[in-house]
Amino acid sequence: MLDKPASALRLRERLLDSERLMEETGCYDGITELSLRNQDPLKFETLHTKLRAYCVSAREMARRISASPGVREVGEMVVAIYTPEGDAIALSNGIMVHVHTMSRFIKWMIKNNYEENPRIREGDIFANNDAFIGTVQVPDVMDVVPIFHEGTLVGWAGAVCHELEAGGITPGGDVCLAQERFTEGLFVCAEKIGENDEIRRDYVIRCERNLRMPIYWVLDEKAKVASCIDMRESVKQLISEIGLDYWMKVSKEFIEEGRRAQLARTRQLTVPGIYRGHTFYGHVTAGKPGFQLLGDPDWLYNIPIEMEITTDGKITMDFEGTQPWGYHSMNCTPAGMDGGMFVTLTQHMNFEGLVNDGAWMATELKLPHGTWTNPDNEMVATATSWALLLPAYGVFQRLLSRSFIARGFVEEAFVGQVNSPMIEMGGESQYGTPFGMAHFECAAAGSGALAIKDGLDTAYVGWNPESDMGNIEVWEQSMPMVYIGRSIVPNSGGAGKYRGGCSFVSTWLINKTSHLRLHTSEHSSRVFDNGGMCGGYPAPTCQKHRAVRNSNIHELAARGEPLAHAPGIDPLVSDYEKNIGGDHVVVEGPYITSPHKEGDIFSHSYNGGGGYGDVLERDPIKTAWDVENGFLTREAADSVFGIVLRDDEDGYPTADIDATVTRRAAMRKERLAKAIPVADWIATERGRVEKADFAPEVKKMYASAIKLSSRFTKDFSDFWNVDARSIFTPGAKP
Amino acid sequence: MTSYSKEVIRDLAAGQLPWPQTRRIMSAYKDDDRFFKMVAVYQDRVAWKDPILLPVSDHLFICQSGDERITRCECGHSFGDYRKNWKLNAAINVRNTEQSLREIYPNSDLPDPEWMEIREFICPQCGTLHEVEAAAPGYPIVHDFEPDLEGFYREWLGKPL
Secondary structure, rough: OOOOOOOOOOOHHHHHHHHHHHHHHHHHHOOOOOHHHOOHHHHHHHHHHHHHHHHHHHHHHHHHOOOOHHHOOOOOEEEEEEEEOOOOOEEEOOOOOHHHHHHHHHHHHHOOOOOOOOOOOOOOEEEEEEHHHHHHOEEEEEEEEEEOOOOOEEEEEEEEEEEOOOOOOOOOOOOOOOOOHHOOOOOOOOEEEEOOOEEEEHHHHHHHOOOOOHHHHHHHHHHHHHHHHHHHHHHHHHHHOOOOOHHHHHHHHHHHHHHHHHHHHHHHHHHOOOEEEEEEEEOOOOOOOOOOOOOOOOEEEEEEEEEEOOOOEEEEEOOOOOEEEEOOOOOOOOOHHHHHHHHHHHHHHHOOOOOOOHHHHHHHOOOOOOOOOHHHHHOOOOOHHHHHHHHHHHHHHHHHHHHHHHHHHHOOEOOOOOOOOEEEEEEOOOOOOOEEEHHHHHHOOOOOOOOOOOOOOOOOOOOOOOOOOOOHHHHHHOOOEEEEEEEEEOOOOOOEEEEEOOOEEEEEEEEEEEEEEEEEEEEOOOOOOOOOEOOOOOOOOOOEEEEEOOOOOHHHOOOOOOOOOOOOOOOOHHHHHHOOOOOOEEEEEOEEEEOEOOEEEEEEEEOOOEEOOOOOOOOOHHHHHHHHHHOOOOHHHHHHHOOOEEEEEOEEEOHHHHHHHHHHHHHHHHHHHOOOOOOHHHHHHHHHHHHOOOHHHHHHHHHHHHHHHHHHHHHHHHOOOOHHHHOOOOOOOO | OOOHHHHHHHHHHHOOHHHHHHHHHHHHHOOOOHHHHHHHHHHOOOOOOOOOOOOOOOOOEEEEOOEEEEEOOOOOOOEEEEOEEEEEEEOEEEOOOOOHHHHHOOOOOOOOOOEEEEEEEEOOOOOEEEEEEOOOOOOOOOOOEEEOOHHHHHHHHOOOO
C-alpha cells in the first residue's frame, strides 16, 4: 500500500508520479489495497454517494440558468469532480461521454505547465473546446475550476454543455461544412477565461462577436461556472468534515475501486475471447455547394472493430483496418474515442451510478495513427465526429451484447445505437434577428432491439442516456419554423424476432423568415451505418431529405384541403408530392442548399435501431398491434415477417395464427431454396474480387485500408486467397 | 446472493417474463449462478444430447460432441469445429439488387447495392436465419466470436470443461 498524504510535489510531477505508479503496480496511483474501504465500508460508500449527489444536484441547478433548449430541455450537460491530477472521482448523469474528455483537458494543462503560466489559482476558470486537447467536437465546451483547501490544490470541478451554436462556416454546433479546423468556429484552447469566480468580460465580448447566437454559449458558461462553484463549495465543506488527508486518500481509492469494479463486472457479465464486427458509413458531397475539393467528395468508410476480453477482465478495442482521416468534419480525436468508450461502458456495465475514471482505466483503445480515429494532422476538422463515432460504438454495443448472451445475461444484450442525424440552422429568425442553432430533438432516436424484447421507440441515443426530444412548443420559440407533423416512421427499426425501436420524422413549415439556412449532418448515405444481431436486420438508416420550395400550403389550408404531415410509406413518391404543390426536392447526403423562406416545407427523419433474431419468429399478435399503431406497415408484416393479418369487424388488424404458420413454413422453404452454400458463393465472388469489379468508392475504401493496415491486407488476402495489394494498390511499395 | 429459479430464467430467455419482473432483474444485482442455469434451460430446449458448453447466438451453441467441440444449430445441424467460423459452413442468400433489398425494406430508402449488400447466413437444415451482415461488396465474411473456452471455464467458472 502506497499511502501518501497531500503531496507537496508540484502538479506536473504529481501527475507523472501517479502515471508511474500505475505502470509499476497496475493499480491507480499505486493503491494496491483499499484500506479506507476496509476500515469503514459504510463511511466509504456514504462519501462516494455524497459526491455523486453533489454532481447531480449541481447539474440540475445549472440547467435552470441556461438559456439553451439543448441544455434546459434535452439535458446536454454533465458535471464531474476530479482529483488534482485530473482523474474523475464522481460524475452526474447527462452526457457522460465528456467525463473522460475533461480529464484529458485537465491533464493537458498540467503537462503544459499551466502551474507556471497562466498559473492555477483559487477562483480561476479554465475553458476548452479543442478536441485535440480534450473534447469531442467544437460545440462541446467545457469549464473547469480548481478546488483549493487552505492553499492546497485538492481537486477540480468540471462541467460541459453542448452548445447549439459554435460560429462555424455553417450555422449550428455540428458544423457540417467544416473541412479543416479553421472553419469549425470559435475555439477556446485550454484558456483561462475567468478569475475570482468571474468570467472575464473580454472573453464574453469575444463570444458575443464570434457567434450567431451568443446567448446560448454565454449563459451556458454561467451555468457551468455556477455548477463548478457549487461542487467546489460542497467538496470544501466535506473536507472540513473529514479532513484533508482522508479526502486525498479516499478520492483516489474511489477511482481504484472503480477500476476493480469494472474488471469484476467484465468477469461477471461476459466471456473471454475475441469478438469482431464492422459497420460502414457513406459520405456523399459531390456537387454540393460549399464543399471545397480538398479530397475526393464521396467516401465509403469501413469501421472494423476487434474486441478482446482477457481473463483478467480487461477489454481492448482495436480499430485497425479502418479509413484515414479526411477533409471533412467527421474525424475524431483519441479524446473523442475515449469519450465514446466511456459513455458506452457507463450504460452497459456500470449502470449503478458510482462509476468514475477507474472504469476507463480497465480498458484500452487501439487507435491506428493516421486514421479518422487518431489523425496524424491536428488541423483536421472534428465538428461532426459523432457521424463515425456513433456507428463505431454501436458495433461495440453489439460485441458486448454477444458476450452477455454467451454468459446467459440475455436481458443485457442490446443491439445498440445508430447515428442521430442533426439539423443545424441559421439566418434570420422569426423575430427579424440573426440567429443560429442546432435542433436537438434528435436526442430521441429508436434504439436497437434487445435479445428479449423490441427496442425503445423514439427514446434512445447513445450519447445522452437521458433521451428526450423536447417539446415542440419550445423548439418553435427558438426557430422560424412551425411543426406540421411529428410522427413515428413505420418500419424504421431493423426487422427481427424483436424489432429495433422506431424513429420519428418531423415536417416543418418555414415561417416568418426570408432567409433560413438548413443543414444536416451525421446521417449515412448509400449504406446502413448499423447492424442487427443473431439474424436481425439493420435499420434503414440511409435516408434522403424531402423538401418543398414555394409550396401552396397556405392556399390549401385556406381551402380546407388535406395537407401532408409526413413523407408517407411510398419511398418513391412522398405524400408531400401527392398532396402539396410546389418545387419538390429529394436530397441525398448532407442537406446543404440555398436558403429557404416562408412557405417552404422541410422534413427530416431520425434513425431507428437494428433488429434481433430471425424475422420468422416474430410474435404475430405484437405485430398486429404494431401495424395498428403505425410502427410497422401491413406490407412489412406480410412480406418481411410472414404474418397474415385480417381486419376485425371494427377494421383493426388481427393476426391469423394458422395462416401465419402456413405462410412462414413456405417462406422458410423458399429461403432455403434461394440460398447457396457459402463455399460456392466465395468461389463465385472471388472472381469479382480478383477483377476489383466494384464501384470506385468501394475500391478506394479497400486501397485506403490496405495502405494503412497490414493486418487488414493479410485478412483480406487470406479470406479470398488473393493478393489484395496487387489488386487494389498496384505499383505501391509493400 | 441473487438467484432465480430455472423457470424464471427460461421465461426470461423466451421473452415471456412480464416486463415489471424483467425490469427488476435488469436493475438488481446479477445472479452469479446464471450461466449454468441458462445452459440447463437451453439444454432442455434442444432435441440433441451433446452437452452445451456455450451459447453463441439465439439458436447456436458450442457443444461437446464426442471428442470434438462443435458449433451446433438448435435443430441439430453441425457447423463444425467451434474454433472455425461457422458461417463458412452455412447457406447464404445475398441481397445485392434493389428488388431483393426492397423485400426487406418495403417502405424505406434503400442502400446502393454497389456500395452495400445484405448477407443472410442460414442453417442449411432448418432454414433458421442465424446472422445478417451488412457489408460492402467484396468485404470478407466476419468471424464474429472466438471464445476463450478453456480460460472461461478454468479461470472464471472454476470448473473443468
